[in-house]
Amino acid sequence: MGKKGLLLCVCQGTCPSFQQMNIFEVGNAIRREKLVDYIAIHPQLCATDGDTFLSTLLHGNSTDELYVAGCDPTMQVKMYRDAMASAGFDPSRLKGVDIRNMTTDQAVQAIKKLIAG
Ligand code: SF4
Numbered sequence: 001m002g003k004k005g006l007l008l009c010v011c012q013g014t015c016p017s018f019q020q021m022n023i024f025e026v027g028n029a030i031r032r033e034k035l036v037d038y039i040a041i042h043p044q045l046c047a048t049d050g051d052t053f054l055s056t057l058l059h060g061n062s063t064d065e066l067y068v069a070g071c072d073p074t075m076q077v078k079m080y081r082d083a084m085a086s087a088g089f090d091p092s093r094l095k096g097v098d099i100r101n102m103t104t105d106q107a108v109q110a111i112k113k114l115i116a117g
Helices: 023-032 048-058 073-079 081-087 104-116
Strands: 003-009 038-042 063-070 094-098
Touching (some): 048 081, 073 081
Parallel strands (some): 003 038
């Protein structure tokens, strides 16, 4: 069975939008409840190496659902389009949530809501 994964993307960790939360603790909260099969923090998914990361990760169809918490979900779809296409990953399996300017707790709740559908 395919896996569910969560990526946390943080604009290199330098953007003020991510300064109110502890991104490690956001990931840990989701891990502790075993809501997904894997979690990773990536500094910049919309950069060239982010494309490579995504297409490598998604290649081979082992991920059923990919959750990405970071910037605006509509922007995510546009920015990850090429990587998803090269991996043969159906974009409808990408679920994004905007966690900018949230606290740790707010981000955790937003991600939980996303995963619950
Ligand atoms: S994908 Fe979004 S959250 Fe990630 S670095 Fe790019 S703009 Fe920032």
